[in-house]
Amino acid sequence: MDTWHRKSLGQGAGMYMKLRALNELRYQLCRAALAPYKLVIDSLSIETVVFFGPGSHELAVAFGALPCSEPMIDGRVLIDLEYQPIPLTDSVAEIFQPTPYRRAMTDSVIHDNCQRRPA
Numbered sequence: 001m002d003t004w005h006r007k008s009l010g011q012g013a014g015m016y017m018k019l020r021a022l023n024e025l026r027y028q029l030c031r032a033a034l035a036p037y038k039l040v041i042d043s044l045s046i047e048t049v050v051f052f053g054p055g056s057h058e059l060a061v062a063f064g065a066l067p068c069s070e071p072m073i074d075g076r077v078l079i080d081l082e083y084q085p086i087p088l089t090d091s092v093a094e095i096f097q098p099t100p101y102r103r104a105m106t107d108s109v110i111h112d113n114c115q116r117r118p119a
Contacts, residue, residue, distance in 0.1 A: 005052040005060030006068040008042075015048045022050065022063055023085055029059050039083040040073055049078070 009015035009022075022037070030036050036056040040049050051071050052060035073080050 002054050003057065003067045004054065004070050005057070005065035006071070007050050007052075007060075007063060007065035008045075009039075009048040009050055011047050019048075019050075025059060025062050026085060029062060030056065033059075034087070035084060037085075038071075038073070039081045040071070041079045041081060043077055043079055048081075 009018045019039075026033070026036055033056065036052065036059050038051045038053070040051065041047070042049050050063075050065065051068075052063075052065055071078055
C-alpha cells in the first residue's frame, strides 16, 4: 500500500494530549518502528500535523488519520520538527502503560477521531 495519511493535532498546548495518545497507540501497535510518523508545522494554518508513511497504515487508521498525497516538506509551508518519539524499550514501557486516567484520555481522543471521519 502506497498511501500516506495525515492528521492535524491542532494548535497550542492541546496538541500535546493528542501526541501522547499517538505515542500510546504506537506503543500498542508498532513497538519495533523507530519513527512511524513525521511531525510538522503547517506555516499557513499554524497547526501541528502528523504524517504517516505507507508503512504505518495500521497506526494511521487507528489514530484517525485520513489518506493524503505524499507531503512536500519544503521548510517553507511544511516545516519538519525533527521530532523523534522516545525509543520503546522495556525500561520506558511503564510510561506508556495505560492507567485508568490515561486510558480514558486516549479513548476520548480516538473516539473523537472516529466521530469526525467522513462516511
